[in-house]
Amino acid sequence: MIRVLFVCLGNICRSPMAEAIFRKRIEREGLSDKMTVDSAGIGHWHIGKEPHKGTRTLLDQNKISYKDMKARQVEPADWDHFDYIIAMDEQNMSDLQAIREKNGVEVDLFMNYVEEADLKGVPDPYFTGNFDYVYKLIDTGSTNLLEQIKQKHFKEEL
Template sequence: MIHVLFVCLGNICRSPMAEAIMRDLVNKDGLSDHVSVDSAGIGHWHVGASPHEGTRNILDHNLISYEGMAARQVDPSDWDRFDYIIAMDQKNMKDLQGIREKNGVVVKMFMDYVSNHDEKDVPDPYFTGNFDKVYELVSEGCAGLLNEIKQNVRKKEELS
């Protein structure tokens, strides 16, 4: 099983959107027995809260479930539980590196999985209000990450 964690500032906009979209892609690919997805925030302000209304609205519009999702804060034990920890922006990446590092865990920027964009960060719609743009970036990035995961699984199977 491959475990993926998306991380943003408060875990109510970008990372839960990525979690929901990635879960949807994983389910549609029939990979839910092989890939698990979660999200967390750097800060504690929204722990226990549902995704932001803007995130819920765009996920509803695209028929993507966010059922049962509640904000949580990143914990150092996440490095023991996850194979991929994906930061939504450079500040999140810096904060993650300050919490803990562990060999064997892939800690990358989300935008590494989005092609043809000059942006290094997924803009925070909590401040910009542009949930449509974030949805487009997150959809593309999740597809790119899932492709990487599938390639890595194939390579491991070939080596076995």
């Protein structure tokens, strides 16, 4: 089982959006029995809350479920549970590295999977309000990340 964790600041905007979009891609590819996905936040402010209204609106418009998704804080045990930990921006990446060293877990920036963008991090729509742009970045990056994981782990099945 390949496990992917998306991490942003509060786990109500970017990372739950990435979790929901990525889960939908996994289902479409018929990989639900081979992969799981989750999301978490660096901070504790939103623990137990559902995704932000802006995230929910876009996921609803695109018929992507976020059912039962609740914000949680990243914890050191995540390094033992996940194969890939994907940070939504450079500050999240730095914070993740301060929590625990990589220890064989692939920790990477989400924007490394969005080739056509010049950004280093996914802008936080909690502050910018631009959920549409973030959705486009996450949609593209999720496709590319899944393709890379498929090539690395499921190549013989393709």
